Amino acid sequence: MSMINYASREINCKLVYYGPGLGGKTTNLEHIYGKVSPNTRGKMISLATETERTLFFDFLPVDLGTIRGFKTRFHLYTVPGQVYYNASRKLILKGVDGLVFVADSQIERMEANVESMQNLYDNMAEYGYDLTRIPFVIQYNKRDLPNAAPIKDLQAALNPGWTVEDGARQKVTPDPSHPGENLIDKIGGDWVGHAAYHEAVAVRGDGVFDTLKAVSKLVLKTLS
Amino acid sequence: MAGAASWSFNENDFKQIQTHLQAFLRDSNARCALLVDRNGQLVATVGEPPQFDPTAFASLTAADFSANDQLAKMIGEPEFASLVHQGERESMFLADVAKRVILVVLFDQRATLGLVKLKAKTVVGTLNKVFEEMFNRVGTGQAQQKGLLEGAEDEIDKLFG
Numbered sequence: 001m002s003m004i005n006y007a008s009r010e011i012n013c014k015l016v017y018y019g020p021g022l023g024g025k026t027t028n029l030e031h032i033y034g035k036v037s038p039n040t041r042g043k044m045i046s047l048a049t050e051t052e053r054t055l056f057f058d059f060l061p062v063d064l065g066t067i068r069g070f071k072t073r074f075h076l077y078t079v080p081g082q083v084y085y086n087a088s089r090k091l092i093l094k095g096v097d098g099l100v101f102v103a104d105s106q107i108e109r110m111e112a113n114v115e116s117m118q119n120l121y122d123n124m125a126e127y128g129y130d131l132t133r134i135p136f137v138i139q140y141n142k143r144d145l146p147n148a149a150p151i152k153d154l155q156a157a158l159n160p161g162w163t164v165e166d167g168a169r170q171k172v173t174p175d176p177s178h179p180g181e182n183l184i185d186k187i188g189g190d191w192v193g194h195a196a197y198h199e200a201v202a203v204r205g206d207g208v209f210d211t212l213k214a215v216s217k218l219v220l221k222t223l224s
Numbered sequence: 225m226a227g228a229a230s231w232s233f234n235e236n237d238f239k240q241i242q243t244h245l246q247a248f249l250r251d252s253n254a255r256c257a258l259l260v261d262r263n264g265q266l267v268a269t270v271g272e273p274p275q276f277d278p279t280a281f282a283s284l285t286a287a288d289f290s291a292n293d294q295l296a297k298m299i300g301e302p303e304f305a306s307l308v309h310q311g312e313r314e315s316m317f318l319a320d321v322a323k324r325v326i327l328v329v330l331f332d333q334r335a336t337l338g339l340v341k342l343k344a345k346t347v348v349g350t351l352n353k354v355f356e357e358m359f360n361r362v363g364t365g366q367a368q369q370k371g372l373l374e375g376a377e378d379e380i381d382k383l384f385g
Binding site for chain 2: 003004005006007011012014042043045047056057059061064065067068070072075077087088091092094095213216217220221223224
């Protein structure tokens with residue numbers, strides 16, 4: 001639920017980083033916090049347990065620039081990944097404008113990824129939000145690890161596609177980040193859409209800003 | 225619904241809110257009043273400028289209120305329409321406004337909780353009406369927002385290099 005403040009000329013949007021526990025959601029925010037100039041970001045708030053696992057959420061406000069004289073202010077949130085924190089996870093999704101799903105690429109974490117993605121669909125549906133229609137980007141994190149699953153397998157499990165029913169969107173839409181691949185394509189007579197994806201090694205910062213830029217751009221485009 | 229509905233407010237809304245809150249602060253002896261939307265975005269601050277990061281404060285306020293909402297449901301209450309956090313010197317009073325916004329009142333020993341609660345009841349009633357009118361302007365509001373970044377695709381692309 002973006003909020004436009006005509007008095008202070010600000011557009012405020014809420015982005016949520018979702019995904020299984022220990023997948024790198026907080027690491028994404030920490031990298032952004034470390035790289036963005038202190039003039040354009042606020043304080044990072046972490047509600048974590050003593051062992052530094054996210055208990056409720058991490059929060060980081062970032063200004064991404066000015067459009068039409070309006071400051072674009074993004075509020076970045078992470079959710080706790082552990083299954084048993086679903087109540088607080090759901091609270092953070094309220095009013096979300098854009099979503100990043102941070103998947104752990106390790107083969108051993110495939111099941112945790114699928115479970116978390118299902119949980120995201122369920123929680124969004126409970127609010128009446130349609131995940132296939134709001135800005136949504138998947139980040140395949142930990143690509144540097146030797147046990148990382150191939151992208152093809154991760155895509156098949158986590159981003160298999162959905163039927164595009166909206167006639168206005170039924171057109172071949174190339175994926176700007178992956179030449180030769182399409183975000184919307186006609187497959188066997190049906191129009192099928194996929195979420196955009198990015199590969200990342202969040203501890204090194206690789207792919208972190210690509211993901212943030214991709215989802216922020218989608219959010220702003222929903223206002224245009 | 226594809227996602228949550230957006231809302232916007234203009235200069236006049238802001239002035240109206242400010243006038244009501246200034247009167248409330250005068251009557252209650254409270255130091256500062258903040259309005260925070262339920263998603264954690266700061267809408268307005270009136271009174272003594274807070275000495276903390278208001279953006280972080282707003283996100284924590286929304287989380288606090290939401291968590292308490294769920295606790296209320298668990299014990300069989302539809303909601304806790306107001307919350308109090310009392311400290312030795314500084315205290316906070318939080319109240320729901322039109323189900324979308326939270327009024328946060330910061331006060332110290334110069335004010336009493338009883339007076340803050342009493343005066344807040346009146347200002348919350350007034351703010352409820354102001355916000356409901358704002359939310360009811362859905363048609364114009366959406367038209368305004370639609371136009372805001374319309375045709376700005378190039379600018380958006382440029383922003384992200």
